[in-house]
Amino acid sequence: xxxxxxETPRGDQRGPAEPLGTFGRYxxxxxxxxxxxxxxxxxxxxxxxxIEAFAGVRLAPGTLYEALSRLEGQGLIQAMESHDRRRxxxxxxxxxxxxxxxxxxxxxxxDLGLRRLARSSRSWGPA
Amino acid sequence: xxxxxxAAARRASRLLRWYPRDWRARxxxxxxxxxxxxxxxRPASWRRHADVAISGIVARLIPTGLTxxxxxxxxxxxxxxxxxxxxxxxxxxxxxxxxxxxxxxWQWSEPDATATFAAMVLMSGTMLVFGALxxxxxxxxxxxxxxxxxxxxxHGLALPSLLFFAGAAFLVIGSRHFSNGWPGTGGHPWAHQGxxxxxxxxxxxxxxxxxxxxxxxxxxxxSFPATELAWMAASPVAIILLLIGAARTIRRTDLSxxxxxxxxxxxxxxxxxxxxxxxxxxxxxxNRGFGPRNLFHAGAIDMAGLIVMAAALVVSYRASQRACHxxxxxxxx
Numbered sequence: 395x396x397x398x399x400x401e402t403p404r405g406d407q408r409g410p411a412e413p414l415g416t417f418g419r420y421x422x423x424x425x426x427x428x429x430x431x432x433x434x435x436x437x438x439x440x441x442x443x444x445i446e447a448f449a450g451v452r453l454a455p456g457t458l459y460e461a462l463s464r465l466e467g468q469g470l471i472q473a474m475e476s477h478d479r480r481r482x483x484x485x486x487x488x489x490x491x492x493x494x495x496x497x498x499x500x501x502x503x504x505d506l507g508l509r510r511l512a513r514s515s516r517s518w519g520p521a
Numbered sequence: 522x523x524x525x526x527x528a529a530a531r532r533a534s535r536l537l538r539w540y541p542r543d544w545r546a547r548x549x550x551x552x553x554x555x556x557x558x559x560x561x562x563r564p565a566s567w568r569r570h571a572d573v574a575i576s577g578i579v580a581r582l583i584p585t586g587l588t589x590x591x592x593x594x595x596x597x598x599x600x601x602x603x604x605x606x607x608x609x610x611x612x613x614x615x616x617x618x619x620x621x622x623x624x625x626x627w628q629w630s631e632p633d634a635t636a637t638f639a640a641m642v643l644m645s646g647t648m649l650v651f652g653a654l655x656x657x658x659x660x661x662x663x664x665x666x667x668x669x670x671x672x673x674x675x676h677g678l679a680l681p682s683l684l685f686f687a688g689a690a691f692l693v694i695g696s697r698h699f700s701n702g703w704p705g706t707g708g709h710p711w712a713h714q715g716x717x718x719x720x721x722x723x724x725x726x727x728x729x730x731x732x733x734x735x736x737x738x739x740x741x742x743x744s745f746p747a748t749e750l751a752w753m754a755a756s757p758v759a760i761i762l763l764l765i766g767a768a769r770t771i772r773r774t775d776l777s778x779x780x781x782x783x784x785x786x787x788x789x790x791x792x793x794x795x796x797x798x799x800x801x802x803x804x805x806x807x808n809r810g811f812g813p814r815n816l817f818h819a820g821a822i823d824m825a826g827l828i829v830m831a832a833a834l835v836v837s838y839r840a841s842q843r844a845c846h847x848x849x850x851x852x853x854x
Contacts, residue, residue: 416589420589437554438555442555442559454572455555455559456573456577457572458555459548459576460576460579462548463544464589467590467592479551479553
């Protein structure tokens with residue numbers, strides 16, 4: 395069993411990649427990584443710093459690489475050639491589509507929740 | 522490691538040991554760089570240690586097929602089935618010890634508690650199901666192994682098969698020998714009273730003699746015959762060899778997608794069977810209807826057995842889930 399991403403990712407063979415929901419407790423970190431890579435390739439440390447800046451979350455090294463290896467295995471990100479020991483990663487087309495679908499679903503939930511909050515604001519009890 | 526102090530590099534190198542070799546070969550260098558930078562920013566962090574340890578253990582579990590990593594669907598099914606086989610072995614080692622304990626009691630007198638009665642019926646029925654499942658699961662694998670041997674393509678299968686047969690032979694011969702000391706009535710092909718044939722119950726008792734609370738009482742253990750003590754120590758080794766052999770054989774046998782799907786369905790049924798067996802065992806232990814004459818007494822070892830079986834069931838359910846998940850990705854559906 396190897397950890398090198400397959401040349402033909404699973405999603406290319408059998409339709410869209412698995413939704414991030416199947417990542418279990420790594421779904422959150424995976425979403426943050428994909429969102430970070432959406433504006434260009436980054437290596438591990440740059441990902442940590444970027445995610446910390448835009449989400450206020452510092453991903454621990456083990457969690458970051460666990461999520462990276464799952465994303466790479468699913469063909470959602472791709473490792474790039476590197477001249478030093480810090481290897482950058484970039485989003486694949488499938489990764490971009492998955493991120494878009496995931497964020498659309500999250501936006502739908504957020505919109506719905508905010509609309510309901512606005513409608514029912516008078517019916518809340520005291521704190 | 523280009524940057525960071527030598528001390529940080531050493532700490533990063535130590536943390537990397539949590540991961541398996543092939544993971545380190547793929548991600549080791551870049552991960553070490555990240556660790557060195559992280560150690561530079563937060564020199565003392567127990568959370569980093571815990572995070573790396575957990576992630577490293579998860580990475581080591583990838584070959585078991587129990588994690589959510591994307592691996593080839595056929596590999597996924599084979600790995601999950603192998604894991605399930607090992608877990609079922611652990612579950613049954615403990616479960617058979619409890620079941621045979623009830624069988625012994627029933628040889629002397631029928632239980633006076635409905636819960637114990639129902640538990641024995643449920644556990645005995647489930648044992649029958651397990652036997653049928655074992656045969657149904659083993660036939661296609663044995664056939665494939667035999668075909669490969671006949672075509673002189675048994676590379677990689679010889680050692681696992683040897684381990685399996687050596688473990689099984691040792692266990693069967695030893696259990697047959699030590700079942701002569703069975704505390705049930707014995708002597709008849711079918712028990713004088715009870716649900717389980719005497720020979721079967723005696724075999725189950727002898728093969729699980731090692732699952733005993735006597736280990737916590739060295740004084741009492743010292744009074745056992747030396748051969749029985751040797752058997753109690755050696756039989757778990759035989760079970761481990763048998764399970765390793767079976768798991769490796771499953772992993773190395775190139776079963777067809779159709780057969781893998783069939784095996785995945787059997788795995789699902791086995792997980793349900795484990796749940797039924799555990800429910801029966803719980804009914805007996807929790808109800809505390811130990812009569813008559815305390816024949817069906819459940820002790821601390823049985824409580825511990827329930828915990829082991831529950832843990833094995835939880836992981837087995839995950840394994841059966843992953844096997845079914847992998848089978849959905851197999852071609853020619």
